[in-house]
Amino acid sequence: MASLLSVHDLCYTYHTREADTPALTRVSFRVEPGEFVSIVGPSGCGKSTLLSIIAGLITPESGTISLGTDAPHPIGYMFQRDQLLEWRTILANACLGLEIRKELTAQTKDYVKQLLTQYGLGDFLSHRPSQLSGGMRQRAALVRTLALKPELLLLDEPFSALDYQTRLSVSDEIWRILRQTGKTAVLVTHDISEAISLGDRVLVLSARPGRILQDLPMDFGADRTPLSVRSLPAFQTYFQEIWQAMTQEGGENHA
Amino acid sequence: MHDLTPRARYLRTVRRRMRLVTFGRVAVLILFLLAWEISARIGLLDTFIFSSPSALWTTLLDMIGDGSIFLHTGITLYETLVSFLISTLLGLAIAVLLWWCPLSREISEPYWIALNSLPKSALAPILIVWFGNTTKSILITSISLTIVTTILTMLNGFLCVDPDKLALIRSFGGKKRHILTKVLLPANIPVLMNVLKVNIGLCLIGVIIGEFLAAKAGLGYLIIYGSQIFRMNWVILSIVILCVMAVLLYLLIQWIGKQYEKHRQ
Numbered sequence: 001m002a003s004l005l006s007v008h009d010l011c012y013t014y015h016t017r018e019a020d021t022p023a024l025t026r027v028s029f030r031v032e033p034g035e036f037v038s039i040v041g042p043s044g045c046g047k048s049t050l051l052s053i054i055a056g057l058i059t060p061e062s063g064t065i066s067l068g069t070d071a072p073h074p075i076g077y078m079f080q081r082d083q084l085l086e087w088r089t090i091l092a093n094a095c096l097g098l099e100i101r102k103e104l105t106a107q108t109k110d111y112v113k114q115l116l117t118q119y120g121l122g123d124f125l126s127h128r129p130s131q132l133s134g135g136m137r138q139r140a141a142l143v144r145t146l147a148l149k150p151e152l153l154l155l156d157e158p159f160s161a162l163d164y165q166t167r168l169s170v171s172d173e174i175w176r177i178l179r180q181t182g183k184t185a186v187l188v189t190h191d192i193s194e195a196i197s198l199g200d201r202v203l204v205l206s207a208r209p210g211r212i213l214q215d216l217p218m219d220f221g222a223d224r225t226p227l228s229v230r231s232l233p234a235f236q237t238y239f240q241e242i243w244q245a246m247t248q249e250g251g252e253n254h255a
Numbered sequence: 256m257h258d259l260t261p262r263a264r265y266l267r268t269v270r271r272r273m274r275l276v277t278f279g280r281v282a283v284l285i286l287f288l289l290a291w292e293i294s295a296r297i298g299l300l301d302t303f304i305f306s307s308p309s310a311l312w313t314t315l316l317d318m319i320g321d322g323s324i325f326l327h328t329g330i331t332l333y334e335t336l337v338s339f340l341i342s343t344l345l346g347l348a349i350a351v352l353l354w355w356c357p358l359s360r361e362i363s364e365p366y367w368i369a370l371n372s373l374p375k376s377a378l379a380p381i382l383i384v385w386f387g388n389t390t391k392s393i394l395i396t397s398i399s400l401t402i403v404t405t406i407l408t409m410l411n412g413f414l415c416v417d418p419d420k421l422a423l424i425r426s427f428g429g430k431k432r433h434i435l436t437k438v439l440l441p442a443n444i445p446v447l448m449n450v451l452k453v454n455i456g457l458c459l460i461g462v463i464i465g466e467f468l469a470a471k472a473g474l475g476y477l478i479i480y481g482s483q484i485f486r487m488n489w490v491i492l493s494i495v496i497l498c499v500m501a502v503l504l505y506l507l508i509q510w511i512g513k514q515y516e517k518h519r520q
Binding site for chain 1: 424442444
């Protein structure tokens with residue numbers, strides 16, 4: 001019962017006047033402290049819905065979510081695009097969460113400055129988001145999330161808006177930062193390679209309505225990094241395994 | 256001349272062009288005034304109906320002398336600014352309210368559409384009957400002309416903000432008021448600036464319509480009264496002053512916008 005996150009029997013359906021669209025059926029899994037779990041699935045399989053439910057942004061139809069932490073702000077959320085506010089400086093953007101929680105003090109502000117400096121944004125505190133590169137923006141967004149000291153980070157395809165090269169280096173950077181700070185993370189993505197390279201475990205989600213097809217541990221040894229594992233033979237094996245799980249399931253649906 | 260750098264040559268072309276444009280603009284005005292004056296003097300135009308630049312100038316000096324020009328211009332300016340402030344602030348407040356309470360938005364939607372398509376000047380005669388021959392009628396006429404577009408434009412601006420930005424605020428535990436103050440209002444400053452530019456012009460139109468129908472002073476009153484007693488000098492002078500006033504008010508709003516941009520940097 002030491003799991004940081006337990007999701008049990010989660011169901012969710014989108015209702016419109018025309019039809020009901022089931023998005024998730026009976027999704028259950030656990031995430032242990034310090035784990036990096038990737039959830040991969042085809043577009044529109046309810047991945048983002050799942051994260052929104054865990055974050056408490058939407059209420060599940062049935063099923064439960066429990067968190068094994070008593071941190072004041074247990075969950076941090078990162079979006080598909082960085083969602084930095086253009087009219088704020090990088091520092092003011094990074095302080096947004098603290099500001100809303102009314103926890104912006106000289107002390108917490110210093111902490112944010114320290115984080116920004118640590119992640120290479122020290123010279124850009126009073127710049128506007130548009131003056132930064134895509135990778136720097138994503139790091140600023142990460143600092144905005146880390147400022148509230150969450151235990152669990154939910155990453156909703158946070159690299160999907162970046163070009164391929166930036167995407168590889170930014171995901172590597174962010175993975176290292178989360179590893180060093182001992183954070184737990186749940187990443188959703190439709191990119192199988194990204195899921196394998198970042199995740200300690202990969203959960204494979206079916207097409208809509210999403211359910212968990214497989215729960216695969218990624219065993220690359222202790223000195224793995226997102227970039228290095230891409231050249232290991234095991235990477236290809238995992239890729240095949242996940243690809244087959246996703247396409248076979250798709251084939252059944254069409255048959 | 257051949258040793259100019261490409262950049263210097265480019266800048267020289269740009270400066271020449273700018274000078275030519277400015278010169279052209281002034282020349283058009285002078286030619287127009289000259290043609291008008293000459294046609295009036297040689298009897299091509301009937302000065303009783305069409306007036307003339309020199310007659311307007313004399314009229315202007317007379318009216319400056321007895322101070323009546325300041326009275327009429329001042330009243331129109333005052334009414335325009337008051338109705339501009341009220342319609343913009345009230346319109347913004349109603350837009351916020353409609354965003355805050357989606358049920359009220361859904362219920363009122365067809366009525367806003369109807370009000371928006373209605374030619375508001377059609378309301379003016381009724382407003383005069385209801386509120387009397389007073390400044391209040393003029394202000395309400397002008398406000399009725401601008402407030403609906405203000406509401407609909409601002410509301411549309413609020414509804415166009417990326418839903419993920421709203422989710423971001425909610426992921427930090429923010430409530431509706433945080434969404435409003437941290438995202439919706441700052442994100443819609445450019446929309447508001449456009450609304451201000453449109454409103455200042457519309458308010459001037461509204462005030463003149465109001466003054467046509469109910470006024471004892473103001474440029475709109477001067478135009479109607481002047482045309483009734485065939486003092487065309489008054490009428491045309493009022494129109495010229497209105498032109499200048501409209502441009503100056505527009506420039507004022509533009510200047511405020513620029514100051515805001517500078518302050519933000």
